[in-house]
Amino acid sequence: MKAEECDDDGEIGFLAVLRREDGRSHGEKPEEMGNHSPGDEPEQRHYELGSIGAVLTIRQLPSQGLSFQLWPAASSLVSLLDQNPSLLLASLPTSRRCLPNLNILELGAGTGLVGIAAAAVLGARVTITDMSHVLPNLLFNAQANACAVAARGGVVEVRQLEWGRHEEDAAGLGGASEKDAPAFDLVMASDVVYHDHLFDPLLQTLQFFVTGEVVFVLAHLRRWKKDAVFFRKARKLFEVSVIHTDPPLPGSRVGITVYRFVQKARAAGG
Template identity: 55%
Template sequence: MATLEDDEADIDPVKMILLDEEGEEKKLTTLDNGAAKPQMQKHYIRSIESTVAIRQLPSEGLSFQLWPAATTLVTLLDGYLSHLSESPLATTLTALSNGGDNGRKLKILELGSGTGLVGIAAAVTLGANVTVTDMPHVIPNLKFNVEANADVVARRGGTVDVAPLRWGEDDDMEVIGREFDLVLASDVVYHDHLYEPLIQTLRFLLNAGARGGEKKVFIMAHLRRWKKDSAFFKKARKLFDVEILHTDPPKEGSRIGVVVYAFVGKN
């Protein structure tokens, strides 16, 4: 059966889709010099009846903007907590939550966090201890967003730490360590020169078993934009068992939607 990775057509590789609360494409306002203004966007988490606020800095680059796959993961996390989701993702999260010691919180690592929306949402919906990571130049905005949501995170019993992580860099990976139950990411398969560093990082993180030898899981939400994305998945499937957990219906005007994958290290 054909998969998204097998499709040879390019999916508009440069279009940025910024969505508001109603799912409509968001128009950017600009400063006099043409740069996009900083934006504070609020995301209502229905299951906890609270809001997460995220600052975007569009003029700073892709890492400072919200991508569609992040919204998908937040929606799934929200649905899991409110028992509205019976998806394989919900099953995975339930197994992780029930598999630890009594009273032990989930430890979650997010790769390529960007604005930090997914990691912050994981902390508030799962009451987890989350570490959000990205390149060093992204860290200040990540810290801003973590601090902006500190109260709601604390009320839900979670924590969010911020750390730099350059994929494939041994020093950074050793500092981060492997003591995580779950690894998350959204829209990180974009630049092909980062495919191999990302895979190296995943090998480091998933090779060590969690909680008495259980296999760790990497959950990645991805919206395909390039036909060359298939090269990443071909490499990944040699090292990990990869399955689709969830697929969004395509937005109007698009042929595909966000797909959520689970990666587990092979024996």
């Protein structure tokens, strides 16, 4: 089924907002956004969401870099969304568990699997973000799964958001007006703690979005000793707790851990 066939009114259940200088319109078709280098054979992965009877199709472009590939923590977080979404929702304050009105931000979305799955399973408005060169493939995957998202009343928006320069990219995120600060209920990410030179920019971005009652959920597979540096720095800024762990993958000594970050309470008079 084509994306255009999802809704009799012509709505396809998502918004695509790219950098203005890209000159692309919102109505471009997947094949027009799906350019890839000669010899770079796309790979498709299918994810069955049993809870809603849908299958997501995600395109990878491995030769284009890490952001164009699927990683274990993303699959783990999608399984958790599908099999036990109440665990994720329970991490939110009671006042923010308003299905189907959740407003979610995904950082470092890569292929977009996690955010698209969240929109489909939770019927949420999800803004999936990454660097500008990643957006065409993100948009391709959002369009390819438009029917599954629209069927649940979800919305997926594709936007640029560069860590450490988040304030420049934040205008209008999540349906906010250009003048208003974005108001998300939940921020999500998977396998984003990887390059140590990005630890501080990521933490700066988290400080901008994860304030008040906003919760950050991170699915992480520990690969390096240096990962501990990120979490040591994070614990100075946020209350960090573990809400889920997966057993180790075959051939691995560690499994996926899902963390919950919330803003540290300020001391009285602080």
